[in-house]
Amino acid sequence: MKRPRAARNWRDYAFSQMHDAETVIGLLVAVAAVAWVASRLKVPYPILLVLAGLGIGFIPGLPRVELRPDLLFLLFLPPLLYYPALLTSWRDFKNNLRPIALLSIGLVLFTTCAVAAVAHYVMGLAWAPGFVLGAIVSPPDAAAATSILQRLRIPRRVITVLEGESLVNDASALVAYRFAVKAVLAATFSLWDASFKFVLVAAGGILTGYLVGHAIAWLRPKLRDHAVEGIVSLLTPFVAYLPAEWLGASGVLATVTAGIYIGRQVPRMTTPAQRLRLYATWDSLIFLLNGVIFILIGLQIPMIIGHLRTSHYGPRTLMLYAACVALTAVVVRILWVYPATYLPRWLFPKMRARDPSPSPRTVFVVAWVGLRGIVSLAAAMALPRFMPDGERPFPARDLIEFITFGVILATLVLQGLTLPAVIRRLGLSAGRDGEHEESFARRQTAHAALARLEALSVTDEAAAEYIGRARQAYHERLEVLGDSDDQTPVLPVACRTMDDVRRHTLTAEREMLIRLRDEGRIGDEVLRRIQQELDLEESRLAGADSATV
Numbered sequence: 001m002k003r004p005r006a007a008r009n010w011r012d013y014a015f016s017q018m019h020d021a022e023t024v025i026g027l028l029v030a031v032a033a034v035a036w037v038a039s040r041l042k043v044p045y046p047i048l049l050v051l052a053g054l055g056i057g058f059i060p061g062l063p064r065v066e067l068r069p070d071l072l073f074l075l076f077l078p079p080l081l082y083y084p085a086l087l088t089s090w091r092d093f094k095n096n097l098r099p100i101a102l103l104s105i106g107l108v109l110f111t112t113c114a115v116a117a118v119a120h121y122v123m124g125l126a127w128a129p130g131f132v133l134g135a136i137v138s139p140p141d142a143a144a145a146t147s148i149l150q151r152l153r154i155p156r157r158v159i160t161v162l163e164g165e166s167l168v169n170d171a172s173a174l175v176a177y178r179f180a181v182k183a184v185l186a187a188t189f190s191l192w193d194a195s196f197k198f199v200l201v202a203a204g205g206i207l208t209g210y211l212v213g214h215a216i217a218w219l220r221p222k223l224r225d226h227a228v229e230g231i232v233s234l235l236t237p238f239v240a241y242l243p244a245e246w247l248g249a250s251g252v253l254a255t256v257t258a259g260i261y262i263g264r265q266v267p268r269m270t271t272p273a274q275r276l277r278l279y280a281t282w283d284s285l286i287f288l289l290n291g292v293i294f295i296l297i298g299l300q301i302p303m304i305i306g307h308l309r310t311s312h313y314g315p316r317t318l319m320l321y322a323a324c325v326a327l328t329a330v331v332v333r334i335l336w337v338y339p340a341t342y343l344p345r346w347l348f349p350k351m352r353a354r355d356p357s358p359s360p361r362t363v364f365v366v367a368w369v370g371l372r373g374i375v376s377l378a379a380a381m382a383l384p385r386f387m388p389d390g391e392r393p394f395p396a397r398d399l400i401e402f403i404t405f406g407v408i409l410a411t412l413v414l415q416g417l418t419l420p421a422v423i424r425r426l427g428l429s430a431g432r433d434g435e436h437e438e439s440f441a442r443r444q445t446a447h448a449a450l451a452r453l454e455a456l457s458v459t460d461e462a463a464a465e466y467i468g469r470a471r472q473a474y475h476e477r478l479e480v481l482g483d484s485d486d487q488t489p490v491l492p493v494a495c496r497t498m499d500d501v502r503r504h505t506l507t508a509e510r511e512m513l514i515r516l517r518d519e520g521r522i523g524d525e526v527l528r529r530i531q532q533e534l535d536l537e538e539s540r541l542a543g544a545d546s547a548t549v
Contacts, residue, residue: 031291053298069382082237085259089524104168139173141373204249209257272535322406448512
């Protein structure tokens with residue numbers, strides 16, 4: 001007996017949903033397996049994930065996973081930009097704003113023009129589609145660079161500049177992309193109009209991000225439920241991104257601005273338990289999103305190749321074009337970075353005296369890290385398929401997709417794999433500025449704790465024995481840090497009486513850390529590193545209390 005049509009439709013729907021669920025679970029398992037293999041081989045996991053996705057995509061019979069660019073921009077981009085911004089040291093970002101701006105704005109526009117020229121004169125594309133291709137491949141990827149750089153010991157300033165660039169360059173590239181696509185569709189372009197709107201879009205994004213960050217920083221301390229507070233934290237990047245996009249501003253800059261602002265407020269507006277839980281949650285989420293993205297990049301190439309089967313381009317021609325554009329992107333970055341580093345110092349002696357020129361070896365590392373990733377691929381796949389008349393196809397759309405993937409693969413694999421060897425060859429190592437700051441911060445927090453103990457010894461004589469033991473522990477810490485002078489002046493701290501002396505000293509140490517950060521004497525990275533130790537100590541105290549209850 002035949003099943004009723006409604007029953008068959010419901011069964012087909014259920015099976016299709018189950019099929020989608022199996023695909024998602026399979027991707028997550030593949031991400032975990034490939035990331036584990038990458039850790040064993042000591043290879044950056046984005047590279048291995050892209051290659052794994054490329055291999056999986058050519059296995060016959062497997063379901064095809066097609067990316068929706070709108071979902072990529074909405075679901076992946078905000079959190080991947082927000083969390084690095086949350087961890088960014090505002091002091092270091094502000095001190096390196098000039099090189100960050102030169103890379104994230106000047107280099108993006110320079111790369112866009114250079115690639116457009118190659119596309120026009122080598123590939124025969126019209127200027128407008130050439131500028132579209134240039135805008136797509138111009139921004140290096142934040143996730144790819146961070147995941148590789150965090151495994152390497154290189155000067156802290158290099159990491160600050162590269163991470164700052166990767167936070168901002170997506171905004172300038174996407175704005176240039178919008179204007180280039182508009183020029184193709186409307187066959188008109190005004191440099192003055194584009195420049196004015198670029199400033200307007202950027203300013204609107206920064207303002208929106210600041211307002212959202214201020215509102216979230218006001219709201220989160222008022223939440224009493226830890227689960228709700230965690231949900232608000234995870235939703236913050238989307239709350240910043242969407243309103244900016246609705247208003248026609250830069251959602252990327254809104255997300256980054258909100259992240260930097262909230263990152264400054266996190267030490268004040270969250271409890272130790274909340275910080276430990278949220279940082280762990282964000283670390284896992286970002287790793288998962290990165291893994292899924294990079295394996296999805298590899299999965300797209302069979303479909304992209306399928307789109308090109310009806311074109312008049314041969315395989316050799318396609319690979320030659322992709323190699324030319326990838327080489328252009330790499331060479332243009334090198335040609336830009338050296339003059340942008342040394343020319344301003346040569347023209348302005350005061351700048352040279354205030355900020356001496358870095359070594360050419362350090363500059364080469366900045367020039368070599370230009371890995372492309374998800375933003376480029378999503379932008380290429382978001383191109384409209386037809387012109388406004390609905391009949392003519394968008395010029396060279398499939399070719400632009402293929403070349404974009406070629407640039408991503410070339411930069412990820414070639415530059416990503418060679419970067420550790422390049423750093424070893426150049427003899428670079430991590431600087432000691434962070435170590436000096438951390439030692440200074442530990443001395444100051446120890447003195448702050450001792451000052452709090454002195455106040456407690458006056459207000460809580462019953463705890464004199466425990467206060468004495470705690471004081472001895474801090475004196476021993478100062479001796480290890482090379483500061484045995486008990487009369488070393490300390491920054492003034494506010495003292496209050498608490499029943500638990502250890503918690504009181506932890507509070508004093510945190511207050512001192514925040515004060516040192518606010519005064520610009522230490523960076524946010526040093527603050528987070530020491531604050532995490534204090535949070536773990538307080539969590540152990542809380543665990544001991546709960547065990548005795």
